[in-house]
Amino acid sequence: MAKIMGGYFTSHVPSIGGAIVRGDQETPYWKPFFDGFPPVREWLAETKPDVAVCFYNDHGLNFFLDKMPTFAVGAAREYRNEDEGWGLPVYKTFSGHPDLSWHVIEQLVDDEFDVTTCQSMLVDHALSLPFELAWPDADVWPVKLVPIAINTVQFPLPSAKRCLALGRSVHKALANWQGEEKIVVIGTGGLSHQLDGERAGFMNPEYDRFCMDNLADDPDALTRDSVRDIVRLAGSQGVEILNWIAARGALGDRAHEAHRNYHIPISNTAAATMLLETV
Amino acid sequence: MYGTRNLAGSGESSKASIPGTPLFDGKAAGRGYQLNAMCYSFNDASNRAAFLEDEDGYCDRFGLTPQQREAVAARNVLAMIEAGGNIYYLAKLAGIFGFNVQDVGAQQTGMTVEAFKQMLLDQAQPLQERK
Numbered sequence: 001m002a003k004i005m006g007g008y009f010t011s012h013v014p015s016i017g018g019a020i021v022r023g024d025q026e027t028p029y030w031k032p033f034f035d036g037f038p039p040v041r042e043w044l045a046e047t048k049p050d051v052a053v054c055f056y057n058d059h060g061l062n063f064f065l066d067k068m069p070t071f072a073v074g075a076a077r078e079y080r081n082e083d084e085g086w087g088l089p090v091y092k093t094f095s096g097h098p099d100l101s102w103h104v105i106e107q108l109v110d111d112e113f114d115v116t117t118c119q120s121m122l123v124d125h126a127l128s129l130p131f132e133l134a135w136p137d138a139d140v141w142p143v144k145l146v147p148i149a150i151n152t153v154q155f156p157l158p159s160a161k162r163c164l165a166l167g168r169s170v171h172k173a174l175a176n177w178q179g180e181e182k183i184v185v186i187g188t189g190g191l192s193h194q195l196d197g198e199r200a201g202f203m204n205p206e207y208d209r210f211c212m213d214n215l216a217d218d219p220d221a222l223t224r225d226s227v228r229d230i231v232r233l234a235g236s237q238g239v240e241i242l243n244w245i246a247a248r249g250a251l252g253d254r255a256h257e258a259h260r261n262y263h264i265p266i267s268n269t270a271a272a273t274m275l276l277e278t279v
Numbered sequence: 280m281y282g283t284r285n286l287a288g289s290g291e292s293s294k295a296s297i298p299g300t301p302l303f304d305g306k307a308a309g310r311g312y313q314l315n316a317m318c319y320s321f322n323d324a325s326n327r328a329a330f331l332e333d334e335d336g337y338c339d340r341f342g343l344t345p346q347q348r349e350a351v352a353a354r355n356v357l358a359m360i361e362a363g364g365n366i367y368y369l370a371k372l373a374g375i376f377g378f379n380v381q382d383v384g385a386q387q388t389g390m391t392v393e394a395f396k397q398m399l400l401d402q403a404q405p406l407q408e409r410k
Contacts (some may be wrong), residue, residue: 015379026394031387059367064319065308072397087373153367155304180315196366198357199299201395237366264403268380 002177005047006258006277007185007251008040009215009244010133012056012126013193015267017088020132029266029278033053035109036261036273037133041264043258044134044277051097052143053170054127055106055247057152057240058189062242063122065111068154069116071166073108074147075101079123097144100177104146107173112117113166123147133273143184160223160230163242167249174250187247189240191262193269195249196236207233208262216257216276219248237269254279294385301363311363317341318368327375360383 016033019025027162040149061084063069073099083093108115110277127147135142148170151157158166191211194202195231214221222245230239259275288354301307308315317338320326330337338348352359354376359369373383385395 021305024329038304048385054321055369060315060319060371061387065315083324085318085327086338086374153303153365154308155302166341174300184288195355195380195383195385196369197298197299198387198389201398202299203377203399203404205406228297228302231302236300236302265399268399269382269401 002174002179002181004171004174004183004184004185004251004278005041005049006255006275007187007247008043008134009187009247009272009274009276010036011067011190011266011271011273012129012131013267013269014084014086014088014125014129015273016059016129016133017125020136020170021089033261033266033271034133034259036263036271037261039259040273040275041136042133043277044184047182047184048194049143050181051100052186053133053146053147053148053174053184054124054166054186054188054195054245055148055150055250056126056186057243058149059124059153061127062118062122063149065140065154068151069149070151070158070263071108071113071116072116072121072147072149073101074107074118074121074123074145076119076121077123079127079145079147081123081124081128084124088125091125091132092138092141094123094131094141095146097146100144100179100181101146102168103177104173106243108166108169111169111172113169121147126188130186132238142236148246150242150246152242155227156228156253157239157242158227159227160242160245163246164219164223164249167246167251170246170250171252172219175252185247187244189243190238191241191270192234192273193237194235194237194266199235201268202235204233204235205262205264205270208270208272211244212260212262212272212274215244215248216255217273219245229241248276251276251278301360307363307365309349309363311365313342313344314347314359314362314364315368318364318371321371321375329374351390356386
């Protein structure tokens with residue numbers, strides 16, 4: 001049977017990509033953020049997962065606003081990154097795991113999640129950067145990918161409660177997958193930040209701490225705020241915490257916090273990295 | 280300055296607007312469709328070059344509304360948002376002008392870029408005090 005080893009969670013700000021290209025990891029500005037990753041890398045080197053299930057949001061690479069799915073699951077043989085318009089490098093291509101993707105989709109639809117299925121899907125920095133951070137020296141990604149995109153861009157967004165339930169349905173699928181793979185779950189984005197409006201630059205360490213403190217033991221606590229209240233508390237792009245909430249659901253009932261790093265600011269964002277192990 | 284702002288507590292689920300915080304909803308998405316479509320095209324380097332070569336002609340191709348044209352010509356981010364622009368898409372346009380998200384933040388808050396960056400750094404203060 002497949003085994004869900006645990007999950008890691010990280011911010012995915014595009015400028016991380018710039019810092020990697022410039023080799024700025026040890027500079028005073030970036031070091032406190034990159035210092036969050038050695039424990040994640042060590043854990044991955046030890047557990048050697050074969051598959052990554054990654055919850056993220058697309059920023060206008062694969063999905064335009066002409067068709068905007070609330071939940072989209074990739075079922076492709078491979079996933080490419082492409083130019084996102086900012087002059088960042090194009091990230092490495094991922095190998096898919098279509099059989100597992102379809103298994104997850106079957107479970108989700110069984111559980112009455114009406115997801116969009118994607119046999120062709122580009123993945124943006126929100127997905128690629130967490131892999132660059134976790135496996136900085138990889139020539140080829142050591143895991144196959146099942147990407148799950150959540151709409152955190154165009155309102156109405158799915159509720160936090162719905163995202164957690166989606167993750168729990170994915171957990172069911174992973175737990176009863178007949179393959180021998182070891183699985184790592186990834187949640188990307190956040191934490192508090194806001195790019196648009198007169199409140200641009202807003203961050204909220206207090207709310208971020210609430211989220212981090214409850215992620216492992218009581219993820220339902222994160223679902224009591226409406227999406228609108230999450231925007232109020234975390235900033236309009238801080239609502240990407242929905243990806244973390246869904247990813248937490250995919251870990252199953254019990255998880256324990258193995259590592260946490262929190263730093264303000266990188267770019268306009270309160271950045272966090274967490275590692276949770278399944279119990 | 281931001282640390283002293285009054286944050287609504289969790290559980291308050293009013294439909295009231297959040298000060299200084301545009302929500303990109305269906306109305307905004309409808310209003311901004313052409314502008315966001317143009318910005319989406321900037322994923323392609325040749326389109327970025329075409330825009331720089333002939334900004335008016337490029338805006339014409341996407342049928343930008345007069346309000347959107349004006350906002351783009353003025354490089355005014357708040358006006359672009361008012362015209363339905365979504366910040367993730369506008370970021371692609373801002374990149375063409377060489378603006379990063381601190382430049383965009385400074386413009387929207389009426390600060391200098393230096394002051395905006397300092398405001399971001401200052402928000403780490405309570406964390407350092409706790410250590």
